[in-house]
Structure formats: structure tokens, C-alpha cells
Amino acid sequence: MEILCESCKAKFKIADDKLPTGRVVSLKCPKCKNKIEIDTRPKEEAPAATPKTAVDEVAAGAYDAAEKPFDFVEEGVETALICEQDEGVRKKIDSALKGMDYHVTEAPSPRDALKYMRFHVFDLVVLDENYEGNPESNHVLQYLERLPMNTRRNIFVLLLGNDLSTGDNMTAFNKSVNLVVNLKDANELEKVLKRSLTEHEEFYRVFKESLKKVGRA
Numbered sequence: 001m002e003i004l005c006e007s008c009k010a011k012f013k014i015a016d017d018k019l020p021t022g023r024v025v026s027l028k029c030p031k032c033k034n035k036i037e038i039d040t041r042p043k044e045e046a047p048a049a050t051p052k053t054a055v056d057e058v059a060a061g062a063y064d065a066a067e068k069p070f071d072f073v074e075e076g077v078e079t080a081l082i083c084e085q086d087e088g089v090r091k092k093i094d095s096a097l098k099g100m101d102y103h104v105t106e107a108p109s110p111r112d113a114l115k116y117m118r119f120h121v122f123d124l125v126v127l128d129e130n131y132e133g134n135p136e137s138n139h140v141l142q143y144l145e146r147l148p149m150n151t152r153r154n155i156f157v158l159l160l161g162n163d164l165s166t167g168d169n170m171t172a173f174n175k176s177v178n179l180v181v182n183l184k185d186a187n188e189l190e191k192v193l194k195r196s197l198t199e200h201e202e203f204y205r206v207f208k209e210s211l212k213k214v215g216r217a
Helices: 054-060 087-099 110-119 139-146 169-174 183-213
Strands: 002-004 011-013 024-028 035-039 079-083 103-106 124-128 156-161 179-182
Touching (some): 054 110, 054 139, 079 110, 087 103, 087 183, 110 139, 124 139, 156 183, 169 179
Parallel strands (some): 079 124, 124 156, 156 179
Antiparallel strands (some): 024 035
16 A cells, blocks of 8 residues: 655555554654554445436537537527427427417427527427426426526416416416416417417516616617
8 A cells, every 4th residue: 555644745655464454543654753544444435426407417518519409590580499299289389380480499308408498599488397297307497497587588488288277377477487378278379379478578578678778688
């Protein structure tokens, strides 16, 4: 075993069989006579690493341009991200959003959605609360909740669910989204969304104008 004296930085070796095992041994440095403690007790195994969430994994990922949702979007074109795994519902959402002239991106999985949002701030995100099978582990919703307010306020988030009441503002507030819609109303999505977007714009108009005046928008 190689020993280092912390006082004079001298190094010397001691045969392992000369040291008692399973205890802390005190020796004097042969050079400066400083006390050196040697711990021969078995080292405890390092605790298992805490698994990262999908949000953490994506945030820590290396830059990969191939993960960008699109290379170029014309100025003034609004973008939307669909996070829905039911193909039938997804088609209805896609049709409604394209009817509103959104540039639409569909995320095949939650990790894809998180990667897309690393590269682009979407104007609209349509998210099923069961996108990952359980509303409590919806990493896309968690990601949106963590965004700085000056970024989050520019994203309109629509949450879909079987147990949600369409247009329930209190539920929307509790879930930190802008609009909740019951899946049974997917056929009326364009109408419901247009009305809610109009109310949203009216609500924020004065606020955004004030930010522009002070150079913070």
C-alpha cells in the first residue's frame, strides 16, 4: 500500500500483510514524525445512482442537430406540437391545427417531444394527460412547468383527458395549463381552441404591450 503524509507530502510503501485489517491504524511519518492514519476497513459500496427522469436525461444530452423539429420556419408562422399517442385522436388534432394554419409537428414519444422543445419554443402544445400512461408521470407537463415564466407565457398549452371538463378554468389553473378539453370533444377542438386563444390574447395584450414599452418583451 502506498502511503502519503499530508504534512510533508512524503510517500512511502508498506506491505499490505504488515497492516492489520478491518481497523484504523496510526503510524508516524518516518520523515517528519507526523501522525498518519490508515483505514483498512472494507470500503462501502457506492450507492446506486438515482435514475434520471426523461426531463433530466434530455436536458443533459449532447447537442444533436438531427433532433431539431424543423430546419426553418417562415417569420410569422405559428408552430404547434402534438403529444398524443392515440392515432385517431392525433389525426383530429392535426386536422384542426392545420385548419388554423399552424405548422404542426407530431412527437412519436415523450422523449422526442422533450428533444423538440429543446430547440424550439412552440406557440401551441397539445398534450394528452396520459401521454406516458399516467398523469402523475407526464414528463412533458413537468418540463413545461419548469420553464421560466418569460418563456412559458408564450406557449399556449392545451391538455386533453377523459376525465377533464372542457373549458374548466379552475382545473386548467391547477394543472398549470391554459385550456383543458375532454377527449370526447376532440371533434370540436378547432372551435373550442379558437375561442380560448382569443380570450388568452385579450388577457395578455395589455401586459405584453407594457413589457414592450420597458424593453422586456
